[in-house]
Amino acid sequence: MPAIPFDRRTLIRSAAWGCGGFALSSALPAWARSGTPGLAGPMATISGEDIALSIGHAMIGIGGREGHAVGINGATPGPVIRLKEGQRVRLAVTNTLAEESSIHWHGLLVPFQMDGVAGVSFPGIKAGQAFTYEFPVRQSGTYWYHSHSGMQEAMGMYGAIVIDPAGPDPARYDREHVILLADWSFTHPHELLRKLKAQGGYFNMQKQTLSDLLAGKEQSASERRMWAKMRMDPTDISDVTGSTYHYLVNGHDCTANWTGLFTPGERVRLRIINASAMTNFNVRIPGLPMTVVAADGQNVQPVETDEFQIGIAETYDVIVQPSADMAYGFIAEAIDRSGQVRATLAPRLGMVAPIPVIRERPLLTMKDMGMGEVDMSGGGHSGHGAAAPAADPMPGMDMSGSGDMSGMDMSGGSMNMRDPSVAPQVKLGPGVATLSPMPMDRTGERPTGLEKVDHRVLTYHDLRSLAPNADTRTPSREIDLHLTANMERYMWSFDGEKFSENTEPIPFRHMERVRVNLINDTMMPHPIHLHGHFFELVTGNPGHHPMKHTVNVLPGGKVSFDLTADGLGDWAFHCHMLLHMMSGMFRVVTVRHEEDAA
Incomplete structure (x- = not known):
């Protein structure tokens, strides 16, 4: 046979097409074995008023390899914790590690002392010690738990939480499955971070090539010159990619083929949780529409879609109704298209759904720099329906790479995109490479990588709460908070200050109504999480x-949310990309009675 030339992108895409082509793992997580051919027993579920959890070392097996993990009750992922709205629960957690640990109950409304963030809401669980979390269960829905200490979350210390409602569930279904998405690398997360600090695009194996340019694909030569002058890369979509990550469903890769059973005609509820450290996923079930009934555990008016993007730490509940006696593929594709994972929904064990060819990786555009409607891709799609018409890339601006773009200093051969007038509160320094000159609300747009697909895509605008919003007051004030970075040097922050440089909390008065505007001055999406509250x-x-x-x-977008500050105490507020949080994109929010705040 003739030799077949492989460049780096072809190699990683070939691996992604076959989900890595890994051999069947010899050691699979205990609770995730439900429905997997050759493995007996349902996934581990624990419930009741008194629950014992042990944090400790565990082993994970993926693709014929075994590695060290940090698990709960001897497994990674940990057991599903099933609770009932209105009950009280005591969770006795023992830390058998030789280092400090913690558990945060992600999305649960708990007293701040029970929130589980070491150094913010409690002292942490020291090596060899125990701590009992105790709180009333005030809500229902799909949530999850994970370590909030060091890099333990990335090493496998996470699990699902399902809370049944006190009354009838507004979503009717016959069967349910928990779908816990994750990313896993056999390289220690501290080493991943070290490599990124040494070279921001270390794991990006999908850079544009000369052959792309010669073939007339993707960007033109002038567009590429402009990106080079800005010292930016339109393929820099994910920091850590499928070049090192294995993508998992309930601890299984594609070959292990986690399988969820159904009887044709049943309404099946999928409780989908993104427990990844660094990966946003695009989720679809080819040939099977999904009806979204809850987001972040909160009921929404049912909306049917064919695909959605789930950010890190988000949860979506969907209802599917497979009618055919066949296997359907549950596909979670990394947004940079560097890899994917396939699970199977089937009427019988042993059935295997096909693995689709991974789609072409997306390119960032000028809109992702916060330049309004600018789209360097030559067109795109927006919203939930059909494609939007193509727009001129930058009307009235010279895109040859030799002109002067408004607000950008082209002197010295590079663009200065740090006009302080657009964000006067941002502390400029080496950690702030860009400020978005025209950030816009992108919550009605298709998210990264789904702009051009020819089917329905969920947007935030499609989500409407099932019950009317409880607080109808107009916010009494607004806060702008900029998400800032120097991606080349791997520095991440809020308003130009990483957490180690700014210990001043963001203050709120108890029960005040505030509008918070998040402005993304970087070219990556950021899943921003506020502890102890819904907004x-x-x-x-x-x-x-x-x-x-x-x-x-x-990227380059602006999101606004209205917050009723009803949770007294100190709360973490951070990007849920673990390496971004560890690098400084973290703040503390305080909620005090007015007399205490004074």
Whole structure:
């Protein structure tokens, strides 16, 4: 046979087409074995008023390899914790590690002392010690738990939480499956971070090539010159990619083929949780529409779609109704298209759904720099329906790479995109490479990588809360908060200050109503999570704004949410990309009675 030339992109895409082509793992997580051919027993579920959890070392097996993990009760992922709205629960957690640990109950409304963020809401669980979390269960829905200490979350310390409602569930279904998405690397997360600090695009194996240019694909030569002058890369979509990550469903890769059973005609509820450290996923089930019934555990008015993007730490509940006696593929594709994972929904064990060819990786555009309607891709799609008409890339501006773009200093051969007048509160320094000159609300747009697909795509604008929003007051004030970075040097922050440089909390008065505007001055999406609260995502559906605890802010975009500060105490507020949070994109929010705040 003739030799077949492989460049780096072809190699990684070939691996992604076959989900890595890994051999069947010899050691699979205990609770995730339900429905997997050759493995017996349902996934581990624990419930009741008194629950014992042990944090410790575990082993994970993927693709014929075994590696060290940090698990719960001997497994990664940990057991599903099933609770009932209105009950009280005591969770006795023992830390058997030789280092400090913690558990955060992501999305649960708990007293701040029980929130589980070491150094913010409690001292942490020291090596060899125990801590009992105790709180009333005030809500229902799909949530999850994870470590909030060091890099343990990326090493496998996470699990699902399902809370059944006290009354009838508004979503009717016959069967359910928990779908816990994750990314896993056999390289220690501290080493991943070290490599990124040494070279920001270290794991990006999908850079544009000369052959792309010669073939007339993707960007033109003038467009590429302009990006080079800005020292930016339109393929820099994910920091850590499928070049090192294995993508998992319930601890299984494609070959292990986690399988969820159904009887044709049943309404099946999928409780989908993104427990990844660094990966946003695009989720679809080819040939099977999904009806979204909850977001972040909160009920929404049912909306049917064919695909959605789930940011890190978000949850979506969907209802599917497979009618045929066949296997359907549940596909979670990394947004940079560097890899994917396929699970199977089937009427019988042993059935295997096909693995689709991974789609072409997307390119960032000028809009992702916060330049308004600018689209260097030559067109795109927006919203939930059909494609939007193509727009001129930058009307009235010279895109040859030799002109002067408004607000940008082209002197010295590079663009200065740090006009302080657009964000006077941002502390400029080496950690701020860009400021978005024209950030816009992108909550009604298709998210990264789904702009051009020919089927329905969920947007935040499609989400409407099932119950009317409880607080109808107009916010008494607004806060702008900029998401800032120097991606080349791997520095991440809020308003130009990383957490180690700014210990001043963001203060709120108890029960005040505040509008918070998140402005993304970087070219990556950021899933921003506020502990201890739900907020109303401002999407143009007044009275029925979706209630969220995590919102994914698109590159160059602006997201507004209205917050009723009803949770007294100190709360973490951070990007849920673990390496971004560890590098400084983290703040503390305080909620005090007015007399205490004074």
